[in-house]
Amino acid sequence: MKKEMIEQIDGYGDIIREIDVSRKFGSAFKDEKGKVKDYISHLHPSRIQMRVLDIIDETGSTRTFRLVPEDAPLPPFIAGQYITVFVETGGIRTARPYSISSAPNQRGYYEITIRRVPEGLVSGFFLEKVKTGDVIQTSGPQGFFYYNPVIHEKKVICIAGGSGITPFMSMIREVVECGLDKEIRLIYGNRSVDDIIFHRELTRISEQFDNISYIPVLEIPPEDYSGKQGFITGDIIREVTGNTLDKTFFLCGPPAMYDFCLPELEKLSIPRKRLKKEMYGAPENIWEYPGWPEGLSQDETFSVIVNNGKPFKARAGEPLIKALEKNGVLIPSLCRSGECSMCRVKITAGKVFQPPGVPVRTSDKVFGYVHACVSFPVTDMNIHI
Numbered sequence: 001m002k003k004e005m006i007e008q009i010d011g012y013g014d015i016i017r018e019i020d021v022s023r024k025f026g027s028a029f030k031d032e033k034g035k036v037k038d039y040i041s042h043l044h045p046s047r048i049q050m051r052v053l054d055i056i057d058e059t060g061s062t063r064t065f066r067l068v069p070e071d072a073p074l075p076p077f078i079a080g081q082y083i084t085v086f087v088e089t090g091g092i093r094t095a096r097p098y099s100i101s102s103a104p105n106q107r108g109y110y111e112i113t114i115r116r117v118p119e120g121l122v123s124g125f126f127l128e129k130v131k132t133g134d135v136i137q138t139s140g141p142q143g144f145f146y147y148n149p150v151i152h153e154k155k156v157i158c159i160a161g162g163s164g165i166t167p168f169m170s171m172i173r174e175v176v177e178c179g180l181d182k183e184i185r186l187i188y189g190n191r192s193v194d195d196i197i198f199h200r201e202l203t204r205i206s207e208q209f210d211n212i213s214y215i216p217v218l219e220i221p222p223e224d225y226s227g228k229q230g231f232i233t234g235d236i237i238r239e240v241t242g243n244t245l246d247k248t249f250f251l252c253g254p255p256a257m258y259d260f261c262l263p264e265l266e267k268l269s270i271p272r273k274r275l276k277k278e279m280y281g282a283p284e285n286i287w288e289y290p291g292w293p294e295g296l297s298q299d300e301t302f303s304v305i306v307n308n309g310k311p312f313k314a315r316a317g318e319p320l321i322k323a324l325e326k327n328g329v330l331i332p333s334l335c336r337s338g339e340c341s342m343c344r345v346k347i348t349a350g351k352v353f354q355p356p357g358v359p360v361r362t363s364d365k366v367f368g369y370v371h372a373c374v375s376f377p378v379t380d381m382n383i384h385i
């Protein structure tokens, strides 16, 4: 472009003046090179080496693991976020997300609290094999399941099931330790008294602090029990909540709890923007979801070929990511619930079933990408990674 033409461009004079000022007074940016990148990777590290400092027995099937960093200080997090642990067990390299149960004001460690899932690969590994002093690798804090003072009401109803208590424990601890101006009512469902995680601490906190209420709900209550019984129904939620209009609702627990609680919450006509739901992994019993191919057994197996390599078998009822990992194909993953997009793979031939509600970008649909953590093989297929 000719010089005279460039000079006609809007703002040309301002830019030239800025350049002059920067030449006279600007910093030597060469010395700053890499500093922003270093700062960002401190706040959002992709991997942290953590030492298991302590292991606390919470219930017969649940333990808390206190993790301290091996080198750099821990990045800050918001109560409700999770970290993903990367492990190798039984010859399989895999990853699982766990919500941080300690408070964010505690900057020296993260605690994760893990309940054993029957036949569970990683929960079993943690409960049986991990000892104090072991070093494990985790991600930095992730996720969007947290209180946002700009859009959320100060009165919060937390509904938890089983191990879904962990993000709420972090929130409650922060409120009481930092004296935050927030009111939390926790409705916490479990099968029996012995299954309740943090029961003593929650009871003590609710007795000591007027702004924290704790309402356990038991499926199988003991004989002398006078509290709430059965499942967490709309009636229980309405009774605890009172006026639903000035409150924000948070829900966290295993998928079976959502199947029951979400319709109950719908009965209370709570608008979508005042209800926050944590994802909790791929749906169980995927074959019971609408749209599952008729007559297809969860145990049917299909052939999968990755990048024109050797074929292996994948089970219809199991997320594709698990079949990949069992066959030595490791792909990045964080949430394992269809939210973070880390596990996208391209299906070049064949089909998967994705449960309704899984967020898929339009461009992914067009170019054949899927989230392997919430995709289930329903034909033989070829994948490109």
Ligand SMILES: Cc1cc2nc3c(=O)[nH]c(=O)nc-3n(C[C@H](O)[C@H](O)[C@H](O)COP(=O)(O)OP(=O)(O)OC[C@H]3O[C@@H](n4cnc5c(N)ncnc54)[C@H](O)[C@@H]3O)c2cc1C
Binding pocket: 082, 096, 097, 098, 099, 100, 112, 113, 114, 115, 116, 117, 118, 119, 120, 121, 122, 123, 124, 143, 163, 164, 166, 167, 254, 255, 278, 279, 280, 281, 283, 284, 285, 335, 336, 337
């Ligand atoms: C954001 C997020 C935060 C989480 N936070 C926690 C936490 O704080 N504490 C915690 O204990 N877990 C938490 N989980 C669940 C955790 O990530 C694992 O899914 C769980 O530990 C089971 O993994 P596994 O390898 O032992 O079981 P897998 O080997 O993956 O599965 C074994 C079998 O158990 C079923 N299964 C898988 N997960 C569950 C479950 N949660 N409940 C019932 N059955 C299941 C599977 O369908 C499968 O049949 C969280 C999940 C997400 C997505």
Ligand code: FES
Binding pocket: 332, 333, 334, 335, 336, 337, 338, 339, 340, 341, 342, 343, 344, 371, 372, 373, 374
């Ligand atoms: S691991 Fe997050 S979308 Fe699959």
